[in-house]
Amino acid sequence: xxxxxxxxxxxxxxxKGGLMMWQKVIDKAGFGGGYTAVSTYNDDELFSIVGAVVExxxxxxxxxxxxxxxxxxxxxxxxxPVFVDSCDDLFSFLESIxxxxxxxxxxxxxxxxxxxxxxxxxxxxxxxxxxxxxxxLCVLAEGLIYGAxxxxxxxxxxxxxxxxxxxxxxxDMRVNITHE
Amino acid sequence: MSDEAxxxxxxxxxxxxxxxxxxxxxxxxxxxxxxQNQKLEASLKQLKEQQRVLVQNEKLAMLGTLAAGIAHEINxxxxxxxxxxxxxxxxxxxxxxxxxxxxxxxxxxxxxxxxVAGKIAKLVADADLGFFEEELPELxxxxxxxxxxxxxxxxxxxxFARAHTQERQPEDLVAGLQSTLKxxxxxxxxxxxxxxxxxxxxxxxxxxxxxNQVFLNLLVNAGHAVEGSKGATISIATSAADDxxxxxxxxxxxxxxxxxxxxxxxxxFTTKPVGKGTGMGMSIAYGIVVDHGGEIEVESTEGEGxxxxxxxxxxx
Numbered sequence: 001x002x003x004x005x006x007x008x009x010x011x012x013x014x015x016k017g018g019l020m021m022w023q024k025v026i027d028k029a030g031f032g033g034g035y036t037a038v039s040t041y042n043d044d045e046l047f048s049i050v051g052a053v054v055e056x057x058x059x060x061x062x063x064x065x066x067x068x069x070x071x072x073x074x075x076x077x078x079x080x081p082v083f084v085d086s087c088d089d090l091f092s093f094l095e096s097i098x099x100x101x102x103x104x105x106x107x108x109x110x111x112x113x114x115x116x117x118x119x120x121x122x123x124x125x126x127x128x129x130x131x132x133x134x135x136x137l138c139v140l141a142e143g144l145i146y147g148a149x150x151x152x153x154x155x156x157x158x159x160x161x162x163x164x165x166x167x168x169x170x171x172d173m174r175v176n177i178t179h180e
Numbered sequence: 181m182s183d184e185a186x187x188x189x190x191x192x193x194x195x196x197x198x199x200x201x202x203x204x205x206x207x208x209x210x211x212x213x214x215x216q217n218q219k220l221e222a223s224l225k226q227l228k229e230q231q232r233v234l235v236q237n238e239k240l241a242m243l244g245t246l247a248a249g250i251a252h253e254i255n256x257x258x259x260x261x262x263x264x265x266x267x268x269x270x271x272x273x274x275x276x277x278x279x280x281x282x283x284x285x286x287x288x289x290x291x292x293x294x295x296v297a298g299k300i301a302k303l304v305a306d307a308d309l310g311f312f313e314e315e316l317p318e319l320x321x322x323x324x325x326x327x328x329x330x331x332x333x334x335x336x337x338x339x340f341a342r343a344h345t346q347e348r349q350p351e352d353l354v355a356g357l358q359s360t361l362k363x364x365x366x367x368x369x370x371x372x373x374x375x376x377x378x379x380x381x382x383x384x385x386x387x388x389x390x391x392n393q394v395f396l397n398l399l400v401n402a403g404h405a406v407e408g409s410k411g412a413t414i415s416i417a418t419s420a421a422d423d424x425x426x427x428x429x430x431x432x433x434x435x436x437x438x439x440x441x442x443x444x445x446x447x448x449f450t451t452k453p454v455g456k457g458t459g460m461g462m463s464i465a466y467g468i469v470v471d472h473g474g475e476i477e478v479e480s481t482e483g484e485g486x487x488x489x490x491x492x493x494x495x496x
Contacts (some may be wrong), residue, residue, distance in 0.1 A: 019192075037203040038210070085311045108207055 001046045002109060006077045009046070012068060013053060014054055021056060028052035037074035040111050062139055069143015072148065077151055090152040091127050094145070094175070095119045115141070125177035136164045138171040145175060155179070231467075239393055239459045243341055245400060249367040253333050257326030264323045267312075269355045272306035289374040306425045336363050340392060348496070350383035351427060353391065354418055361416075368403045368414070375415035385496050386472050394465040394476075398429045401461070404452075405433025405486060423494050424474075430462050441480050472496040 013022045026032075029048040035041065050068070054061045077084045083101050087093035098117045105112055115133030122128055131141055142158050149156040155178045162172035250411045281303065285296040304310055336359045357378060368374065399414070406412035408433065417428045436444070436451075445466040450459035469476040474492035 036199070038206045110209045 001041055001043050002037070002112065002149060003035040003039045003041060004037040004076075004079075005072070006041065007037055008050070008072050009049065009053070009068065010035070011075060017056070020063045025049060026055055028055070032135035038109070040109070043113075062063040065139045066146070067136075069140040069145075071143075072140075072153065073144045073147025077147075084151060090149055090154040090156070090175075090177075091119075091121060093148055093152065094127060095127060099142070102105065106173075117141075122174075127175045129171075129173045129175065131171040132164075132169070133148060137172075138163060138173065140167070141171075169173040233392075235328065235393070235464050235468075238464050239339065242393070242396060242400065242461065243337075246363060246367060246396075247366070248336060249365070250333060250363065253365050254330050254440050257329045261323050261326040266321045267319065271307065271309070271312050274303060274309055278304055287461050332362060336360075339389070341394070342389070347387055350385050351388040351391075353381050353384055353386075353388070353427065354378045355493075356388045356392050357395055357416060357418070360392050360399065363396065364399055366405070367400060368406075368412075371412060372403065372406055373411075373413045375413060377415065377417040379418050379420070381420050382494055384425055384494050386492065386494055387468075390468045391472070391492075394468050394490070395427070395429075397461040398463045402429055402431035402433065402486070405431045405435070407433070410432055425492050425494065427490045427492075428487060429490075430485065430487045433480040435453065435484050435486055436478075436480040437482050441478060444478065445476075 010022055013025060016092040018109060024047060029045070029052040031045055031049065041050060049088045050065065051061075083096065083104075084093065086100070087096050098119070102114045102117070106137050113134070115135070115137070117132075120130070129141075129145070131138055137170055138160065142160065145158060148157070157176045157178050159174040159176065160171065161174065162168045162170065164171050195418040219327045281300050285293050285300070288296065288455075339359070340363060361374070361376075396398055399416075400469065402414045406414060411432070413430075413432050415428075415430045417430075420427075441452060444462045447463040448459040449463075452459075466476055469490055469492070472492055474490060475490045478486065479489075480486040
C-alpha cells in the first residue's frame, strides 16, 4: 500500500482527535508511524492501524472505513486536481479511474497493486462498477465513490449485490443517481 | 499549549510542509524519468532499424565488389556447358539417322540386314560417331559438374544477399567459411595462394549470415592487401578452445601502420581512394562480432602482413 494512503489516514485522525489520537493509534497498532507518500508499505500495517482507529473511535468498522474513503477522495482530489478537473461529471470520472488515473499511478510507481475497476453504464442514471482486488476493500471503494459524488454534486445511492466478502470473485457496485 | 509544545508544533508543521514538498519533487522526477525512458526506447528502436539498414547496404555494396568475379565464376562453366551442348546438337542428326537405320534393319528379314549394316558403318565413319560414343559420358559428366557449380554459386549469392533475420541458431562456421570462399574464387588473383586449415568446429549459436559478412569483409580486405605482392598468401585457420572458437585470417600483404591499425574499426574510416569502399565494412564487422559476445583483434606490421583473430563464444 502506498504511503500516501497512510498520510491521508493520519490527516483524518489528527483532524478528528489531534496529534494525541494518532499517537495512540499507531502505538496500539505497534508501528513506528512515519510514512513517506512515495514509498510502499505492507498492507497489514494499514489494516492494523485502521483496526486501532475503529477501536479508538468505538464505531462500526464499515462506517469508519467508508468515512475514510469519502475523506480520502477529498484529499486525493486536492493533491491531484488534474484528474477531477478533466472530468465533467461523476460517471465520466468513475470511468476514468481505470483508463486514466491508475495508468498514471503505474507510470509513477513501480510496485503498485491496484484493484481492477471496470465501469459500465446502464441506462441514464445507473453505472455498475466491477471491482476486483486481493485486498477486498470494497467498503473503502464505496466511500471513495460517495466522496466523488459529493465533489460532483451528484446525490447517489450505492447497491452492493455481489460482494467478495460474500464469496464472489468480484464486487458489483451499482451507483444510482438519486434525485432528491 | 506550553511554549515548548508550541515550538514543537510549529516545527512539526514546517517539517510536514517540507516533506510534502519533497514528495512532490520525487513524483515530478519520476514522471520525467518515465517520459525520458519512453523517448529513449523509441530512439533505440529507431537506431536499431537504421543499423539494420546500414548493415544491409554494406552487404549489397560488397556484393557489387564481388560481382565481376562472380560473373567470371559463372561464365567459366557456362562456357564449356555451352560448348558441350553445341557438340551434342551437332551429333544429334547423325544419331537420329543411326536410330532410323537400326529400326529399318530390324524390320528386314535376317538375310537382307547386310545391306543396312553397310549403311550404318558408313554413317558411323562419316560422322565419327565412334569418337563421340567414347567422349559422350565424360561430356555429360563435365556438363553436369559445370551446372552444379553454377547452381552453388547462385545459391551462395542468394543466401548472402538475402536480408537476414535477427534469429540465431547453432551453425557450422566452417561450412559458412567454405561457402564464403566460394563467392571469392575469382576475387583473388590466380597467383594468390589460399591456405586453409579449417579444423572442425563445434556448432556456434549465431547468425551465420551476419558472420559470413564478417568473413567476407576480412577476406576481401586481405585480397586487396596482397595485390601486387610476390608470393601472396592468405591463410584461414579455425580452432576451438574451451567454450570458444577461434578464426584467424592472415595475409602477407602491405600491413598497416600503428595509426591506421587504431582506426580500422572506426565507422567511415578507410585507406581506399574516394569512391572505393564505404569505410563501413570493418566497423560493421566489429559490431557483429561484439554483438555475438566475441572479440576481434588485429595484429599488423607494415610491409609484412596482417592477422585478424576472431574469437566467438559457442553459446553467444
